Amino acid sequence: MTAPTMKTYHNSLKTALDDDFLRQTLDKFAVQYRANRQLIFADVNEKELIAEIADAKDASLDQLDQLYERFKIEAEKKGVVVHRAATAKDACDLVCQLAKENNVQTVIKSKSMTAEEIHLNHSLEEAGLKVTETDLGEWIIQLRHEGPSHMVMPAIHLSRHQVADVFAETTQRDQDSDISKLVKVARQELRAKFAGADMGVSGANFAVAQNGSIAICTNEGNGRLTTTLPRVHVAICGIDKLVPTIHDALRVIKVLPRNATAQAITTYVSWITGAVERQEDGQSAQKRFHVIFLDNGRSQLIQDAKCRQALRCVRCGACANVCPVYRLVGGHRMGYVYIGAIGLILTYFFHGHERAKLLAHNCVGCEACKDVCAAGIDLPAIIQEIRARLTEEFGSSMDVALLGKVLANRGLFHTLLKFAKWAQAPVKKGRYIRHLPEIFSLGQGFRALPAIANESFRDIWPALKPPFVPGAKKIGLFAGCAQDFIFPGHLRAAVTILAKLGVNVEFPLTQSCCGLPVQMMGQRAAAIATAKGNVLAFKSLDVDYVVTLCASCASHIKHRYADLLAGENMSADVKAFGDKIIDFSSLLTDVLKVKPETFVNNHEKVGYHYPCHLVRGMGVVEAPKTLLKAAGDYQPAAEEDVCCGFGGTYSIKFPEVSGTLLANKLNNLQATGATTVVTDCPGCFMQLDGGEAIRGGKLKVEHMAEFLARHLAK
């Protein structure tokens, strides 16, 4: 299978979006998973466990060679043969060679992502062996000649009818589409395969160095049969599956099944040590047991400081379970062999940069994956890093590179924006741009795009600046480009409220774009230049806090500047700036302690959309609700914290996905009966407001500052 082109990729996304069954299945899954996950984590300390796993995994990665040596010594004492394969090809060749040496004709497999990674079935079949997958989902997709669409539920994209069809073809009998009957078909058909197989190939969730044992988690029990019935057992796993002790494995087992399928534990965990006893012609004999550790780029990845966290992955699949893009388009478009956020990353490292080129961009950056990752991997940060590398390797399209150059130069950027205000005049229609030049507008019809404001915030600031209040708190205002130039009204409203609350406000004019948009596009140099400019802009102001009305700016400054500016010899300034950053809602509730009397509550029904970078990026949950309850009649909406589909340039690159996420979001908000929708980010505002304008809906969309300013008591 060759890597997709942009055109075939978009076609494939479109097909997925039109697949009603897929959409319904994944929607239902997304909602149920979140609820079930919450329940199953109720009796453990989730964050603490995840932090422990992250630390333990990092420590193991630092000593993989020693762990491998220890495992090999311990296992070989017990009659196991331990191998290390440098590449996918080496591993496949090794399994084929073992098959030949042992006179193997038929192979059964229990589920192994590592075997999928190296396309083992293909090699075994080329070598003339008959291979049967025994995990139900894997068997189904093997019969259909396709790859997994989820790491834990490989056939989640298929309906019972499709399964019945492929079973009918395989068994040459009609098959009922009743699910329990279909499961019985697999039980019956595969038992004969188990009974007759010469070699069993399994994966391993853990390779415990302490005693040379492996552990395998399964629900169906196929793992136990695969490792028991055939004469030869070959276990294949990445070197990253090595752990020092049983305790390390037990710790991961507390999270892996909870995160994967919301189970406290998988039905079976099999701990295998040594070449175990087997019966051969009624006599007691020993199994031939081989363990293959696959490198395939892992040793190199360990050396890669920015991305090595990816090797902590325990393959639970949770990053797909919560991904709003996965939910819409399914695993075949959201990964290659590995699926979900980790799939975008591992494809780059294990399956080549060419294949990752488009995939790496299909992340909306909502951070839902990072929030649930069993090993605490900062998946969105690694995806951004990969984008930057892909841009360096393959170059970027002309417009993206140009934007990067412009943004890196504040003066030029601001001059151009002022020109754009005049240039857009012929295409402007009220608050929105009437139509975009053809080249920019492909697929963008799902929402209206806002026009650049006649007067930017920096133009009106001198007239707005509140009078100095001696002894009062001093708040710096970080505008970000969207609110400075497109929605200055948000900032004006915020200044009105802050003035009313009697605090001092500073707005240094040398500030610019936060740099996140160019970072998302992989323009590293521009991201560094803008970040540096902003730190310097606030450096000498001596403010207590820096408030930004843009959740994305806030999260980017707080969490990414330190890393971006690591080479600039200004870490103390960067930290001081980051520590002062606060979102508008939290500033009001936590710092300025506003009281309900600050607002006039006329019981306007208001819904809320959580910006991803506020709820996950900044960890803000209660503050917006507190304010909305004080100034209106807050109506909770379903999936309040699911992404609206904006994702900055994501919505330009993948309008089909972005538009669908937006439609879901607006439907959920509309269902609350609210007349107004509030959010805390100009990007989300642009998406929601533009979407509602296009569909002619009645929801009034406002930034939190606007809503509160409108309800400010006299």
Next chain:
Amino acid sequence: MSAINQAAVELFAAKAKPVSILVSEADSLERALDLAVSVCEKKPLAHLLLPDAAPDSARKKTLAAPGLDETSWNYLAEAGAKKGFEMIRGGLRNYLAGVDVTISVADLGVADTATCVLECPKEDDRLATMICETHVIALAKSKIVANSYEAESFLERALAKERNYTAFISGASRTADIERVLTLGVHGPLELHLVMIEA
């Protein structure tokens, strides 16, 4: 023998429910064996999974217990024979098409995940617990620990052995691979009974 941790016993029973483990209690291992015989008697004749199986009319029900000690096996064998079952103590490879019931004795129980821990160094132990339609596990209450970390020293001893195959079993074999609908009984047992023994 260690004392019974009553809280752990109760937790085990509570956690067993959502994963469809059928829990009962018995005074002794012999009563648990009686229960296995009774379960076997009540269940329908096993559906055999390999071609060339004998017709149902020519088959007896099968009850396997390769892991029992001599005394317990003798007791069970007699009770099973009375009911006309074919009693199996070894050679499980000859029964890959399926057996009706297997009874095993757990080495440890882990309460917070409702897990039975069974050392299965012999192939017959592994096969018997997988190819039966109904698996009955007897577990002494005194062997129930609160959580997996408390099972760690047991597991360390088990895996320090030269050859071993230790199974954590927390329910019947299950799948949700078709439309995410939970279905019990894929490759292994359709049903798991747990008998907690007052010991």
